[in-house]
Amino acid sequence: LKRLLRPLPPTPRSPHLPARLGEPSFFASRHMAPKKKPAKAEGEVDLFEEFKKKHKKNEQEFETPKIPAVQEIMKKMEELGECKAWCFDSEFDPMAFRILWHSLEQVHYNEISAIRVWKCRGGDESVRSICYYLDSDPKPPVQDLQFTDNGLTALGCEFLARTLGPNGNKEINLLRLDYNPFGTPGMEKLSLGLSQNEKLRHLSLQYCNIGQDGGQYVAHILMYFRCALEVLKLRGNYLGNPGIVDVLSGARRAKALVELDVYDNKFSDSPEVITILKDLFTNNISLSRYDLSGNQISDIGAHQLVQAMIPLSHLDKVFVTEQVSTKTWEALEEVTSGKGKKGKKKK
DSSP: OHHHHSOOOOOOOOTTSOOOTTOOOHHHHHSOOOOOOOOOOTTOOOHHHHHHHHHHHHHHHHTOOOOHHHHHHHHHHHHHSOOOEEEEOSOOOHHHHHHHHHHHHHTTOOOOOEEEEESOOOHHHHHHHHHHHHTSSSOOOOOEEEEESSOOOHHHHHHHHHHTSTTSOSOOOEEEOTTOOOHHHHHHHHHHHHTTOSSOOEEEOTTSOOOGGGHHHHHHHHTOTTOOOOEEEOTTOOOHHHHHHHHHHHHTTOTTOOEEEOOSOOOBOOHHHHHHHHHHHHHOTTOOEEEOTTSBOOHHHHHHHHHHHTTOSOOOEEEOOTTSOHHHHHHHHHHHTTTTOSSOOOO
16 A cells, blocks of 8 residues: 555656746757847947947938848847958948948947958949058957959059058958959059068959069069968969069069969960979979969970979979870879979979
């Protein structure tokens, strides 16, 4: 009888049953609302809240429309507590964009590490607006700056040169300006600032319509004795033989440079180009990755480059052209893989 009257152990609760009062259920724990950003300590200024107030006031004063990307950023800030990368990938009202960056500058907002403007047709005015923010004091900690397919001209390059010059922003280490056809005039303006920049490590100027005369301005950037560039991407331009000779001459003195991409720049394997390439292979041992493909390098020119590479151990990847013979291609692969660098003859 005592055994029958003994209290039964509690039945294990299924996670699918409703929780007892005050007890979080299985589903509730999985579908909880996103964490709100932590409250600031007493006396500490919440820069995001200050920005929202200032931005709202400026929007009302100038009667500018909302920018969808900004609404997304604010939503992310509310849900996650931070948004370090501010990305824009659709067209926006120019005045609204200017008001945005002026508002950020007014409250000295310093929690952005990347600004990316992709295919927005913002043109030079969008560059001017962002440079105004980047020039503020203290300097914002932005390290990644991109304007891709955004209609920049030489004027926009001039704004960037001033901001990234010797007296400008010292934080940015990546600049991407791909698919902006500013050409040689823009390259000339850009070099005025970047030829005295000692912080930039990654520069991408792909498909920017830079012509033969533009190579000298790229060289000015590379020859700066404090140049910190590690990656330079120039594919899809029109450097030709004169321009590529200038770029390669500058790269000889760029001791931090690790990767050089000059794919499809319309140059050939003239004696001058081959000579300066071999000289570069030998004298800049930090530069280990080259992309020379998409240009008019014959099997004979490629063979000459392979022979120059055989005694060198620092070369990692060298892409020459897809049009060489299988034998030359295999020799190139063997040299850069480290198998043929101890005097082993390859033809």
